Amino acid sequence: MYWNERIERISREELTEIQNNRFSKMLRRIYHNVPFYRNKFQELDIYPEDIRGIEDISKLPFTTKQDLRDNYPYGLFATDLSQIVRLHASSGTTGKPIVVGYTREDLNNWAEVCARSIVAAGGSSNSVIQIAYGYGLFTGGLGLHYGAERLGASTIPISSGNTDRQIMLMKDFHTTFLACTPSYALFLADALKDQGISPEELDLKSGIFGAEPWSENMRKEIEKKLNISAHNIYGLSEICGPGVASECSCKNGMHIWEDHFYPEIVDPVSLEPLPYGSLGELVFTSITKEGIPLLRYRTRDLTALHNELCECGRTHVRMERVMGRSDDMIIIRGVNVFPSQIEDVLLQIGELEPHYQLVVTREGTLDCLEVQVEVTDNLFSDKIKNLESLANMIRQRLSSVLQISSKVTLVEPRSIPRSEGKAKRVIDKRNY
Numbered sequence: 001m002y003w004n005e006r007i008e009r010i011s012r013e014e015l016t017e018i019q020n021n022r023f024s025k026m027l028r029r030i031y032h033n034v035p036f037y038r039n040k041f042q043e044l045d046i047y048p049e050d051i052r053g054i055e056d057i058s059k060l061p062f063t064t065k066q067d068l069r070d071n072y073p074y075g076l077f078a079t080d081l082s083q084i085v086r087l088h089a090s091s092g093t094t095g096k097p098i099v100v101g102y103t104r105e106d107l108n109n110w111a112e113v114c115a116r117s118i119v120a121a122g123g124s125s126n127s128v129i130q131i132a133y134g135y136g137l138f139t140g141g142l143g144l145h146y147g148a149e150r151l152g153a154s155t156i157p158i159s160s161g162n163t164d165r166q167i168m169l170m171k172d173f174h175t176t177f178l179a180c181t182p183s184y185a186l187f188l189a190d191a192l193k194d195q196g197i198s199p200e201e202l203d204l205k206s207g208i209f210g211a212e213p214w215s216e217n218m219r220k221e222i223e224k225k226l227n228i229s230a231h232n233i234y235g236l237s238e239i240c241g242p243g244v245a246s247e248c249s250c251k252n253g254m255h256i257w258e259d260h261f262y263p264e265i266v267d268p269v270s271l272e273p274l275p276y277g278s279l280g281e282l283v284f285t286s287i288t289k290e291g292i293p294l295l296r297y298r299t300r301d302l303t304a305l306h307n308e309l310c311e312c313g314r315t316h317v318r319m320e321r322v323m324g325r326s327d328d329m330i331i332i333r334g335v336n337v338f339p340s341q342i343e344d345v346l347l348q349i350g351e352l353e354p355h356y357q358l359v360v361t362r363e364g365t366l367d368c369l370e371v372q373v374e375v376t377d378n379l380f381s382d383k384i385k386n387l388e389s390l391a392n393m394i395r396q397r398l399s400s401v402l403q404i405s406s407k408v409t410l411v412e413p414r415s416i417p418r419s420e421g422k423a424k425r426v427i428d429k430r431n432y
């Protein structure tokens with residue numbers, strides 16, 4: 001099933017033509033309306049007319065998160081504030097948030113890509129969609145909300161948190177489709193179990209989970225515990241929010257809606273473009289954005305793109321699961337470690353719960369990584385000796401994958417703090 005079959009199955013030639021058209025309009029828009037870009041172009045002695053098409057994009061400069069911060073709040077907007085009908089902001093752990101603005105047309109396009117994403121994940125106008133992403137400045141809730149309404153689904157704007165209420169509505173309202181972060185989906189699953197409700201008693205069929213990295217093993221857990229089909233959805237506020245890319249029923253990567261977002265993969269160090277299939281930093285150009293169109297925005301997310309045709313019939317390229325943000329990477333004794341690598345190892349071990357936290361400390365001059373992970377109820381009440389040998393086994397597997405040693409602490413079920421939004425996986429206690 002498709003939401004917009006003509007566009008979702010469009011031929012590569014036609015898609016490139018649309019991209020070229022939209023890209024050249026966008027270049028003119030940012031050159032004339034955004035002094036930041038005009039200055040950058042002039043420094044490089046480039047005029048929008050010099051760019052023949054999207055294949056010339058690598059001649060153009062990148063945009064970074066720092067550029068957004070430096071131009072806080074409205075400096076990169078390409079329209080007058082009177083045309084902006086919505087503002088969102090991303091959390092921004094330090095200092096000021098990143099602010100993004102949408103024109104009416106931007107909201108229209110955003111709803112379109114979210115509707116496509118929901119349909120790709122098995123939703124339809126008959127779905128009852130429970131949106132348990134936060135509503136507010138965070139883009140997750142409202143983004144999917146308008147997508148679900150566009151689709152004609154019965155939309156429940158419950159927002160995040162209040163797990164008992166989530167469960168009550170899920171039962172009483174016969175929710176068929178769930179949207180939230182993957183860590184919250186697991187949290188809900190555990191809460192259901194605690195209340196003695198089996199997933200078969202619910203009407204849930206599928207769900208769309210994103211806003212944070214998760215692994216294939218985590219998908220299996222969610223699918224098993226909630227008895228649904230779980231799909232990955234990707235997005236970032238700077239480009240629009242959720243719905244930049246989303247998985248179809250083939251679950252072999254997320255289709256990037258390329259008629260709106262032009263993707264590239266570059267080497268994070270040299271910034272040279274990389275071919276399909278190579279792992280690198282994902283870069284987006286928002287070719288239809290009016291409020292805040294960004295040129296070659298460096299997402300910091302590491303992934304690879306694939307252009308082989310997907311069995312679902314959609315022609316838009318697919319991105320792999322995000323393996324981590326380059327700024328989430330922890331460097332331990334000089335070795336790069338991504339939380340997702342650790343998650344993969346942990347979830348292959350049956351006795352563990354998919355709840356973990358990484359604590360990094362420094363003892364003297366040496367970095368220490370402690371992996372805290374919850375064990376299942378049965379095991380925790382088991383003999384200490386069994387726990388020890390399990391911890392040893394995990395330590396060995398981690399060291400062969402990460403090439404560094406770590407400390408493994410098995411903790412009681414439900415002892416690691418849960419998040420209703422994005423999970424906090426890394427606690428870095430080192431003083432730099």
Ligand code: ADP
Binds near residue numbers: 091211238301321
């Ligand atoms: P913040 O920067 O405050 O977290 P955003 O909501 O804009 O605000 O976060 C976007 C980021 O979330 C992306 O750049 C990416 O790192 C992460 N993200 C979003 N969806 C996914 C996903 N499906 N898999 C992995 N990471 C994701």
Ligand code: ZN
Binds near residue numbers: 248255310311312313
């Ligand atoms: Zn597909």
